[in-house]
Amino acid sequence: MKSNNNRGRKGISPVVSHLILLIGVLSAGMFLWWFTLSRSVTASQTFSEEIGGEIEKIEERFVIEHVLIEGSEPNIEVTVWIYNYGKIRVNATQVYMERTRNVIPNGQLIEIDELQSITVNCAFPPDFVQVESERGNVVIGYP
């Protein structure tokens, strides 16, 4: 009986230590897995967003089809017609006229194959007009 009990007690500690070691390894492994997963998800999202942004930027095509200047100095009204011939919706956010910059609040959305006009004010008739989209693409048009 004694020898049987002793044998039983001696048998528990290696199992327990083995279990503890296993739990430790598994915990460290799970932590490593979780850490790598979170970092890779973040890296993947950042990469996707960057590539997605670049794709949208290269898909964007627009042109200034017509520029109309009305009024007299210093109350000139400039209307710019922008045509979207790209593969993605354009958000025109800024109109430059030589030294004047006009920020369009919330931008002006131009759907694919759509022609839209933007009217801005200027102190003097511009020689050229520059339109910048939210994605940073710029086109130039002449009156």
Added chain:
Amino acid sequence: MVIHKSKSGVSTLVGGAIIIGIVLTILTPLFISANEMTSFYDTIAVEMTDLDQQRSWEELEVFAQPTEDSVTLIITNIGSITVNITRIWIYPDNSEYNVFTQNKVLRSGGQITIDDEDINNYAASIVEETYSIKVATDRGNLFNARFASPPPPTPGYYFPLEVQQNSTCTSLGSSYDLYLEVWNWMDLEITIDYLIVTTSFSGGGTPSEVKMLEVNPDITFPREPPERVDYWTASFTFSANPGADVIKVEIVDNESFVVGAFYFRDI
């Protein structure tokens, strides 16, 4: 000994399984998705480059033929790609404008005449003003109209010189033989200075090629008899891209006006 070996083997196995798990469940999908995104980017970049290239191949020649109460537009596709005309802008110098929506498809080498009631009505309303016309396409190109100069003598003739139908252009591989017979129907003195020859491909793919052929010596159609010359024939040989099936010949006078034009199709 055997038990110890077994224990260390389990740890190695578990550690290895974890590493393999990380590689399989995290890094592999990460690399695959990154690769897919890059491939997608490349595909879009190629598509957009194609679009830009097609846009650069678009070339229209627009002649405006104004009268007192109308304006007729003769639009010729001299590029090597089919063009969809979307809008026609007419804008006088006094800050007015009018835009007419169109949806006209014009194949390479094709020509259309636009004699639109709305355009005519607007042209009649601004007849006393100087105005410009431009044609917009769905690829974002704009082509300004040239006003026929000098004005045509009779309806049907848009140039003072008429290239006869029996004029020929023959392909000889990488060179072309051009024979022209030209009549002057107008009571105007015209001196032919050079020819602009544009070779293009109706099937697309290959850009048009433009050549200038000098007329040497210049030929002048005098105004008055007895020196009056109504008729002129000339032969030219020029090299160009082989396989062109549409060839446009423009006759340019000494004031750089296009005074005659002719298309050779199905060369």
